Amino acid sequence: MSNERKKQLQESFNRSKMMELFGAEITGIGEGYFEITVAKQEFMARPAGMFNGSTIATLVDVSSGYAGASAKPEDSYFTTVELKVNYLNPAFGEQLVAKAQVVKNGKVLTVVRSDVFSITNKGEETLAATSLVTLMQLSKKAPDKQID
Template identity: 65%
Template sequence: MDTARNKQLLQSFERSGIMKLFRAEGRIISDGNFEITVLKQSFMMRPAGMFNGSTIATLVDVSSGYAAASITPPNSYFTTVELKINYLNPALGDKLIAKAEVIKNGKRLSIVRTDVVSVQNNRETLVATSLVTLMQLQNTNNETQID
């Protein structure tokens, strides 16, 4: 794993406005694998006490992009082409963890599977699974931001 690329990606993650709002923690697990953890906040919750689907979708999109970026050259970044989510169980608990894994890294398109689990009483429950197609773009302006 390229430590310079890791540093670049984690700095990009820390600049993300939405991830700051979520008070999210991101980490590169290995090449092609990225996790985001968020603790429950009132704006993320439905009145019934579960995490809102939009929170889950945001975590899927962002974690998928960083998983794909973790195995590409430093001057590349991604845009989402397609995002498909299956919501499987109510997202009850104190936190969510999005676990993204690249399953196909092509020249232009990458496919990422992301599972989202909720954690309640130290027990993980799979609440959503997704497939995300991302298109790799090249940063021709030498900007530092990847996301």
């Protein structure tokens, strides 16, 4: 992946109001791979203390979209066609890490697997959810404008 492409993805991510609200950081980026880390905030937690499912699903969706975009050499825009999340374990911990990897990089449809891990202060990592996401690449109407 070119440095220019990486910069485009980072700038796009930095414009995301949702990721700003989450206090999210890019912790890994490569061709067909994108990793996002968030620290727990009160609105992300259920009364019992674990991360809620909507936080996990949001990270799945965003990490998958950026993984799909990172597999394309040019500026690209995706929309989610299908998102399936299997919640495997309660997401207790202080952080979530979503690791998204492109499985199939098609011309129009791209399939991404995203695994979300909860991490405790002691560094213990638990697979909280796994997902499969299908994305559709859309044509940009204006070549000079990034669609976020």
